[in-house]
Amino acid sequence: MSPITIKKASIEDLETIKNVGxxxxxxxxxxxxxxEEMQKYLDESFSEEKLKKEINTPDSQFFIAWDENNPIGYLKINTGAAQTELQDETSLEIERIYVKSSHQGKKVGQILYDKALEIAGQEKKEYIWLGVWEENLKAVNFYKKNGFVEFDKHIFVLGTDEQTDLMMKKILK
Known part of the structure; x- marks a missing residue:
């Protein structure tokens, strides 16, 4: 495997973000x-219109992980008013770390997480937070390994199915 590169995404990367997502x-x-629930969620959450709005949101940033010319994952972070829940000026939200199954276990998620941590440091944030599905044990364990602790829960709706996300955060200062 060649070295993974991380590049900040722009509106020109909309199709890549949509497909990888x-x-x-x-x-x-x-x-x-x-x-049926999956297709409904994918059509709504990864529509070009919705992604265009997300990419153009001033307090949101996307970063794509590349293995040579192949997009293999991406990171979406939010600060300020773009955060999905807390909207605390002292925090950074990791909204998404997505890695293709072909590259899981190859440290791509860690590289994307490290990018979020780097930006949080540059912006002098006090903590990073996120929501992760309680049954996605691989992701929950990844975040615990990186120093996150659970502080709350919220409901995530996939189609018509209500699922529980664990709210986790890591104090930086």
């Missing part, structure tokens, strides 16, 4: 959800 979300969650 749909593929990785499906790979991760299809086995636990109905095909």
């Amino acid at each position: 749909r593929e990785t979300f499906y790979e991760t969650f299809a086995k636990n959800n109905s095909e």
